[in-house]
Amino acid sequence: MKNTILATLTGILIAPIAQAQNYDDVIEARLITGWRQADGSHMSGIRFELKTGWHTYWRTPGDAGIPPSFDLSNSRNLKAAQIVWPRPEIYEQNGLRSIVYHDHVVLPLQVAPKTKGKDIQLNAQIEIGVCKDICIPKTLNISARLPADSNTRDGRIAASLADRAYSGSEAGAQNVRCRISPDADGVTLQARLDLPRVGKGEAMIIETANPLLWIAQPKMTRSGNTLTAQTQIQHVEDAPFMINRSALRITVLSDQRAVEIVGCKGR
Numbered sequence: 001m002k003n004t005i006l007a008t009l010t011g012i013l014i015a016p017i018a019q020a021q022n023y024d025d026v027i028e029a030r031l032i033t034g035w036r037q038a039d040g041s042h043m044s045g046i047r048f049e050l051k052t053g054w055h056t057y058w059r060t061p062g063d064a065g066i067p068p069s070f071d072l073s074n075s076r077n078l079k080a081a082q083i084v085w086p087r088p089e090i091y092e093q094n095g096l097r098s099i100v101y102h103d104h105v106v107l108p109l110q111v112a113p114k115t116k117g118k119d120i121q122l123n124a125q126i127e128i129g130v131c132k133d134i135c136i137p138k139t140l141n142i143s144a145r146l147p148a149d150s151n152t153r154d155g156r157i158a159a160s161l162a163d164r165a166y167s168g169s170e171a172g173a174q175n176v177r178c179r180i181s182p183d184a185d186g187v188t189l190q191a192r193l194d195l196p197r198v199g200k201g202e203a204m205i206i207e208t209a210n211p212l213l214w215i216a217q218p219k220m221t222r223s224g225n226t227l228t229a230q231t232q233i234q235h236v237e238d239a240p241f242m243i244n245r246s247a248l249r250i251t252v253l254s255d256q257r258a259v260e261i262v263g264c265k266g267r
Helices: 002-010 155-162
Strands: 027-036 042-050 055-062 069-071 080-083 089-093 096-102 104-112 120-131 135-146 174-182 187-194 203-207 213-215 219-223 226-235 249-253 258-262
Touching: 027 120, 027 135, 027 155, 042 055, 042 096, 042 120, 042 135, 042 155, 055 089, 055 203, 104 155, 187 203, 203 226
Parallel strands: none
Antiparallel strands: 027 042, 042 104, 055 096, 055 120, 069 120, 080 104, 089 096, 120 135, 174 187, 187 226, 203 249, 213 226, 219 226, 249 258
16 A cells, blocks of 8 residues: 555656657746735746646645645745645546646745845746656746836736635635544544535545645535545555644635635544
8 A cells, every 4th residue: 555655646657757758848937027015025926838738736736646846945035935826627537636737827926035125036946747648757947036116916927816715714614624533554534514515526635734644535525515525544654643633724626716724623
């Protein structure tokens, strides 16, 4: 079981990489400089352009894929940064479910300067996976100066911000409860919440704060406004672990919008 989990996390279950082919042009990335906000932070964006038929992954890739990572440590006048993830799509292939973006996507990136009122030099190294018939890792290096005096909103970033996940309170989620039970391989998690229908093709994604925990695709059912889901959680190194209910993140995704709920109570 452990080897299967590790393979899934690294995308090895996708067909092996073909040899002697050039995949340099399957994805391109660049920074959109964006605008300085009233609170002194700067709203910028990372735009990915994918070749036709290729896709890349959301912050959690699903059953198979490569999670993206972002290194901004070589930037100047940067105190903190946070990606605002727009709504992804569910992609099914060979019985595996992945959570993806295709064609193009703008990831809004809100950055806080160390010194307000000064430009930010943003230098990013991005490790990202792209897949079609094969799955390959890519390293992308992008940079841009974010001017302190820029105050014009960029429509591309604004559109992605509008497609962010609603919070649980915004969507009317109530009575979010989780039951955690030990099993032979780890734990079984049962989640139950009241939430009006999000849209067609609803799916649930559950995340923990521990990247070494593997979470199976939840089995979700709906009865009126009540959603119930069950999943299994295992440690990829067979180590003991605990689940922090307050840090659990439950995302309900549909073809129209997404709802993100953080934390649940015991039941």
